[in-house]
Amino acid sequence: MGIAVLYGSSRKNGNSEWLTKLFVNGFDADEIYLSDYRIEPIIDYRHAEPGPYPNDDYRKLIDRVLEQDTIVIATPIYWYGLPAQLKLFIDRWSQSLRENRTDFLANMANKRAYVIAIGDDEPHVKGQPLIQQLEYIFDFVGVNFAGHVIGKGRRPEDIEQDSKALTAIKNLRSKLKANK
Secondary structure: OOEEEEEOOOOOOOHHHHHHHHHHOOOOEEEEEHHHOOOOOOOOOOOOOOOOOOOOOHHHHHHHHHOOOEEEEEEEOEOOEOOHHHHHHHHOHHHHHHHHHHHHHHHHOOOEEEEEEEEOOOHHHHOHHHHHHHHHHHHHHOOEEEEEEEEEOOOOOHHHHOHHHHHHHHHHHHHHHHHO
């Protein structure tokens, strides 16, 4: 089993991707660039007769995630939260819960998750709600939240100058190695 990396940025080769590649280098990682796929918003059937869910890329992506034992979420901090494509993907977990709650939760409960988030506007303070949101999500589906790194960067390659983030990613990488 390996790592499913969910890249939430709308731009490739950004700071969150760079730091995440440093984190997973040498591991078996299935890198999923969510911006390359079509993920429609969830249709809420909780209080109505179930109808068809969107015919998009969600199912093949969630299957790829479920095949791995570790999830890494790599994301810029957009307006103090998750980018839309990443939020859409996580919102669609409601579909998986509705279709087969028992199996989905059992499969998720065997996973660990890490978050790597990059922002510019006081990210260590203003990025905390994003981290907390993901903690609640992981807790709800039974995923073990194993750690996170928040870095500071605005322009491409800024993260390479963030010595605190580089040290934190090295420490988190040691934790990842110990869990493999």
